[in-house]
Amino acid sequence: MDFVTNRVQALEIGFCQFSNKLLSTSNSEISSKLYRKCYPNMPGYFFNEHLLELPYWINIVVGMVDDDCQKRLIIIEDVEKAIDEIRRRDFDFVFFSVMNVNESFVLDIVRQCPRTKFLLGGYTDSTKFSDCSNVVYFSSVFDIANVPGLPVDVTRPPDYSLFADGTLWMPRITLSTGCKHKCRFCAVPRVLSEIDDKGVMDQARALKGLNFHLIYLDDKTFGQASNYRLLAPVFEEVKKFNPEFLGFVIQTTATTLTMKGGRMLQEFMDELHVKYIEVGVETCDDDLLAELIKPHRLKHVLEVCEGIRAFNASKPGSSAARTHDDGRVGFIPNILFGIKGDTYEKTISFIRENRDIISTINFANISSYPGKRGDDFLPYEGPDDGDDYSFNKSWLDPEQVERGKRALETIMQDFGVEVRIR
DSSP states (O other): OOOOOOOSSOOEEEEEEEOTTTSOOHHHHHHHHHHHHHGGGSTTOOOOSSOSSOOHHHHHHHHHBOTTSEEEEEEESOHHHHHHHHHHHTOSEEEEEEOTTTHHHHHHHHHHOTTSOEEEEESSOGGGGTTOTTEEEESSGGGGGGSTTOOBOTTSOOOOGGGOSSOEEOOEEOSEESOSOOOTTOOSOSSOEEOOHHHHHHHHHTTTTOEESEEEEOOTTTTSSTTGGGHHHHHHHHHHHOTTOOEEEEEEOHHHHTHHHHHHHHHHHHHSOEEEEEEEEEOSOHHHHHHTTOSOOHHHHHHHHHHHHHHHHTSSSOSSOOSSOOSOOEEEEEEEEOOTTOOOHHHHHHHHHTTTTBOOOEEEEOOOBTTTBSTTTSOOOSTTTTOTTOOOOTTSOHHHHHHHHHHHHHHHHHTTOOOOOO
8 A cells, every 4th residue: 555645734643552451461460560569669660550661662753753743642541432533533644563462452443444544563473464455564663764655754863742741751762772692582683783972862852841750771781882881971961951860770681780890780880870770580590591592690690689789788778668769779680481491489589589679570471473583492383472471372381381370479479469360
């Protein structure tokens, strides 16, 4: 379908995001309970009933699209009402980010709005939309430059104007894309590309007018790129227009943090205003980490924990509940369920032994996306094999599935959250 518009007036463009209320699954409900419990003790964090985080892709695309276009945000709580609104507004283009958890809803909307031109992207199987003549499915956000009739400049910084309503958010900025590691389950491109200094500072200045206390670094392994020290001038720039800004949340690997005898970790905390550190721990079983081609082993994670613990000991306060920034750094391990052969015993022990520095955890189920991630060692045979939210995987027997569910229940109890996973 050739996407060409004959409108004389400004183009009408919709940016759609599904509410957590609509996408509620057993796993997402558990996450919500955990975050509600933990966030009050995590300075800078907040809980939003619709969106657990600011949808970065929307701000990137809004920034690219010409300012003369009329841009509207649609938070979808009810699919039928969303269909009515899309039809009524007669959008020229509508954007969606497609995931397993919302794929069926997007298909329904696309098919019931045949006159609307939909621009989609995501990790799911794009062939499911192949019979929809009103859809273009992109492999990269930069591909929107090839859409006829859509005026864009892919070099422009993100635009947060659709979210500048006073609501507290956690925006993202990017210093680099890609990752040098070769983790078998990951879909991140394995070519590392740095954003130039001007591009990074433009992203920071674009946040003016937005209400936030923390910035999340979208770099998949922060510290790999040589420009990581730009965080210091970014912090100073943001402080000029947001005096309540506390610092950064980064995601990285234990091996990056332990480089140079741990000096990388110390630099992040001492000089770059890093307040929370997410690490892809995945599992604490070294044999399974080797199978996943993870760069670290448990000893590296423990070294990171000791470094954070020593840093925090030099700050005022104690390991008790925190309601304000006291200079300490929080540790957030990312845990994977569904790895074949995992008993989870070592992971549970690790969390318990380091609970004093762990602010919260993020968790997901390992999955396979054909042609994109994991399909070189994971089958795609069951209906839930590609679902990050489902414990049921074709490569696990019923006992292994139940073991994962009980392990997560145990971990939640250690955080004071009672759940029953069925």
